[in-house]
Amino acid sequence: MTVKTIIAFGATSAICVALLRRYAAAGASLYLVARDESRLAACAADLAARGATVTGTSAYDFNDAHRHSAALDDAAAALGRIDLVVVAHGSLPEQADCERDDALVRACMEDNLTSAAVIMHAAARRLEAQGSGTLAVISSVAGDRGRKSNYTYGAAKAGLDAIAQGMQGRFAGSAVRVVNIKPGMVASPMTAHMEQGPLFAHPEDIAPRMQRAIERGSRVVYVPGFWRYIMWVIRLLPTAVLARLPI
Amino acid sequence: MGRPLSSGSWGRLAFAGAARTAVADWRFEALPEADEGDSLLARGWGRSYGDVCINSGASHLDTTRLDRFIAFDAQTGILRCEAGLTLAQILEVVVPRGWFVPVLPGTRFVTLGGAIGNDVHGKNHRHAGSFGCHVRSLTLLRSDGERYRCDSEHNAELFAATIGGLGLTGLVLDAEIQLLAIDSAHVECEDLLFSSVADFARLYEESSDWTYTVSWIDCSARGGSVGRGIFSRARHAAGGDRDPGNSAPRLAVPFTPPVSLVNRFTVDVFNRAYYTAGRRRGGVRREHFQRFFFPLDGIDGMNRIYGRNGFYQYQCVVPFGGGVAAVEELLRRIAASGEASFLAVLKAFGERASPGLLSFPRPGWTLALDFPNRGAKTLQLLASFDAVVRDAGGAVYPAKDARMPADMFAGGYPQLERFRPQVDPAFSSAFWRRVQA
Numbered sequence: 001m002t003v004k005t006i007i008a009f010g011a012t013s014a015i016c017v018a019l020l021r022r023y024a025a026a027g028a029s030l031y032l033v034a035r036d037e038s039r040l041a042a043c044a045a046d047l048a049a050r051g052a053t054v055t056g057t058s059a060y061d062f063n064d065a066h067r068h069s070a071a072l073d074d075a076a077a078a079l080g081r082i083d084l085v086v087v088a089h090g091s092l093p094e095q096a097d098c099e100r101d102d103a104l105v106r107a108c109m110e111d112n113l114t115s116a117a118v119i120m121h122a123a124a125r126r127l128e129a130q131g132s133g134t135l136a137v138i139s140s141v142a143g144d145r146g147r148k149s150n151y152t153y154g155a156a157k158a159g160l161d162a163i164a165q166g167m168q169g170r171f172a173g174s175a176v177r178v179v180n181i182k183p184g185m186v187a188s189p190m191t192a193h194m195e196q197g198p199l200f201a202h203p204e205d206i207a208p209r210m211q212r213a214i215e216r217g218s219r220v221v222y223v224p225g226f227w228r229y230i231m232w233v234i235r236l237l238p239t240a241v242l243a244r245l246p247i
Numbered sequence: 248m249g250r251p252l253s254s255g256s257w258g259r260l261a262f263a264g265a266a267r268t269a270v271a272d273w274r275f276e277a278l279p280e281a282d283e284g285d286s287l288l289a290r291g292w293g294r295s296y297g298d299v300c301i302n303s304g305a306s307h308l309d310t311t312r313l314d315r316f317i318a319f320d321a322q323t324g325i326l327r328c329e330a331g332l333t334l335a336q337i338l339e340v341v342v343p344r345g346w347f348v349p350v351l352p353g354t355r356f357v358t359l360g361g362a363i364g365n366d367v368h369g370k371n372h373r374h375a376g377s378f379g380c381h382v383r384s385l386t387l388l389r390s391d392g393e394r395y396r397c398d399s400e401h402n403a404e405l406f407a408a409t410i411g412g413l414g415l416t417g418l419v420l421d422a423e424i425q426l427l428a429i430d431s432a433h434v435e436c437e438d439l440l441f442s443s444v445a446d447f448a449r450l451y452e453e454s455s456d457w458t459y460t461v462s463w464i465d466c467s468a469r470g471g472s473v474g475r476g477i478f479s480r481a482r483h484a485a486g487g488d489r490d491p492g493n494s495a496p497r498l499a500v501p502f503t504p505p506v507s508l509v510n511r512f513t514v515d516v517f518n519r520a521y522y523t524a525g526r527r528r529g530g531v532r533r534e535h536f537q538r539f540f541f542p543l544d545g546i547d548g549m550n551r552i553y554g555r556n557g558f559y560q561y562q563c564v565v566p567f568g569g570g571v572a573a574v575e576e577l578l579r580r581i582a583a584s585g586e587a588s589f590l591a592v593l594k595a596f597g598e599r600a601s602p603g604l605l606s607f608p609r610p611g612w613t614l615a616l617d618f619p620n621r622g623a624k625t626l627q628l629l630a631s632f633d634a635v636v637r638d639a640g641g642a643v644y645p646a647k648d649a650r651m652p653a654d655m656f657a658g659g660y661p662q663l664e665r666f667r668p669q670v671d672p673a674f675s676s677a678f679w680r681r682v683q684a
């Protein structure tokens with residue numbers, strides 16, 4: 001299905017921007033939601049210059065759970081029909097910091113799971129009422145197995161997996177699609193502090209594959225694709241072996 | 248697709264790296280705090296050949312995420328965007344709407360900030376001047392925390408210093424440029440053989456109604472053939488599609504060979520074949536602009552062919568006044584040296600003044616050469632070129648330089664003293680420290 005109207009939550013994220021730029025080039029209409037007002041304005045102007053029609057923006061912290069359905073209403077009014085809802089926000093705390101700081105654990109869950117869960121449920125109602133449309137959520141390979149290097153973040157992302165799977169069941173046989181996007185390591189502000197090894201991809205490199213998965217309505221897509229095999233191996237590793245690996 | 252070089256530069260010479268790299272993510276953020284004794288240098292995609300984009304032992308500021316358009320008026324062709332956007336990314340958006348970047352260097356993988364920092368030139372200098380001629384205004388963030396809106400009326404001295412200012416006046420956040428209207432993504436072009444530098448000069452004079460002119464010189468030619476080459480000229484075509492054709496490179500150099508693949512023998516074979524191919528390709532033909540402007544972008548990692556030790560570029564300009572004698576002398580010295588220059592490019596700069604205090608383009612012939620790094624031997628040859636250029640009253644291009652001595656720089660850039668007070672005290676580069684010595 002070709003996507004012409006989009007509401008994006010976390011529209012200032014580097015990965016989301018790379019995806020939206022592809023839709024902008026194709027002349028899509030966008031409604032953009034993000035936390036920071038100036039960043040949002042900068043991204044909106046960029047996408048407009050690249051060919052998108054930006055029909056509206058809304059800036060607020062996504063932990064304000066009551067604002068999401070209003071943003072969706074606003075977007076539906078501006079766009080008419082919503083072909084695609086993207087949920088792209090997230091935050092990656094250091095695992096070692098989470099082990100010391102309970103408030104950070106909670107913030108990690110709120111940024112990555114609670115807020116996204118509310119958005120997904122609200123968006124699902126909207127798409128169900130429309131009778132069609134695609135909900136794409138960016139989870140992570142980190143959710144595939146609890147690993148000592150990032151299990152707090154991984155747990156939140158695994159929560160998104162469960163929601164996506166459940167919704168795929170709920171909408172089976174209808175024209176509503178739920179696409180679970182699992183990036184591997186991507187060079188973005190979130191990972192800027194890390195050593196950028198050869199496994200790192202760039203947002204513009206993974207955007208085409210994300211777009212294809214969205215257009216096909218794939219249930220799960222690893223980006224880049226080789227992460228599917230890496231995670232397959234990691235899921236099969238015996239616990240004792242995994243514990244000894246530095247990952 | 249090309250990628251930014253996160254450290255080093257295109258010539259792959261061994262410069263000491265930066266101690267830190269900070270990333271500029273958003274144009275409204277402050278500069279990173281610099282510690283005592285540290286300095287900053289903005290970096291684009293690292294397509295300079297030497298050390299103008301390197302701040303050894305100090306801080307780099309990665310600008311490649313400042314890649315947002317700010318405003319594009321498809322009626323007037325006025326584009327405002329952030330400085331980390333590349334000319335490739337700009338072309339991809341503006342070509343389908345009938346606009347073109349008015350000055351293009353030989354690769355599209357350079358940022359707007361880099362194009363301003365070196366005040367780059369293209370194959371159309373006679374008609375369009377340097378890149379800076381098309382910059383209407385820019386925003387500069389300096390270490391005093393201020394954002395300076397600069398154009399020819401406001402902060403005019405800072406504007407003139409920043410164009411061609413080698414990143415030393417602060418961080419360019421964004422700029423507004425005037426694009427060129429085009430009808431099609433194609434050019435009409437033609438290749439003509441010439442047998443001497445004088446012959447090249449005559450072709451150039453005769454081609455004033457062609458927008459773009461450039462020539463390739465066969466540096467392995469000997470004796471009576473010295474100075475032979477292929478003259479290419481082009482202009483924007485009418486009609487046809489406006490597909491930006493921003494495709495990924497077709498070929499790649501997958502690893503760096505231990506020794507240079509560019510040597511006397513391979514250059515000889517290549518040049519002979521290329522020259523002969525040129526002879527067969529007669530008449531005016533139509534080509535996509537990407538092919539004409541960026542032949543090297545078709546090969547990913549092209550700079551690796553010179554081997555692990557990297558290579559030197561040498562680009563100079565010599566005033567028209569002395570005729571082509573200095574160019575001929577340089578070619579004779581190459582022939583006598585036994586060194587091989589793979590890509591020798593001869594162009595001309597017209598009369599249009601460059602707006603920057605340290606801009607390289609000025610009226611004259613400009614010759615660009617490259618040599619695999621063979622240490623002292625190569626450096627000696629380049630020093631002997633300096634002597635020729637100095638005598639002719641010419642200059643060497645900082646964007647391509649990794650070794651010119653301080654007096655060569657001072658001699659080629661008469662506005663240096665006027666430039667100096669505009670340098671931001673917190674900014675520096677390996678190049679700048681080298682040419683102060």
Ligand SMILES: Cc1cc2nc3c(=O)[nH]c(=O)nc-3n(C[C@H](O)[C@H](O)[C@H](O)COP(=O)(O)OP(=O)(O)OC[C@H]3O[C@@H](n4cnc5c(N)ncnc54)[C@H](O)[C@@H]3O)c2cc1C
Binds near residue numbers: 292646
């Ligand atoms: C294959 C090839 C062909 C080329 N052909 C030509 C040609 O035909 N004509 C020509 O003129 N040049 C040519 N060049 C050189 C190239 O155009 C310049 O070196 C250009 O400046 C590189 O841009 P960059 O984004 O890589 O900048 P860098 O190399 O990363 O930086 C260049 C300079 O600009 C400064 N700078 C970069 N961004 C900013 C910013 N935001 N604010 C302040 N300062 C900044 C840096 O400090 C540095 O001094 C060629 C290079 C290659 C590799």
Ligand SMILES: NC(=O)c1ccc[n+]([C@@H]2O[C@H](COP(=O)([O-])OP(=O)(O)OC[C@H]3O[C@@H](n4cnc5c(N)ncnc54)[C@H](OP(=O)(O)O)[C@@H]3O)[C@@H](O)[C@H]2O)c1
Binds near residue numbers: 111138
């Ligand atoms: N980069 C990777 O390697 C990688 C790997 C796997 C999965 N992912 C996932 O990919 C998605 C995009 O990340 P990215 O790599 O593009 O990083 P990014 O550029 O840092 O984007 C993260 C975005 O999330 C937003 N955000 C965080 N908390 C928020 C909150 N409470 N309310 C509203 N917005 C909030 C941030 O907004 P501000 O700009 O206001 O901070 C930012 O726009 C995330 O879900 C991330 O978990 C990334």
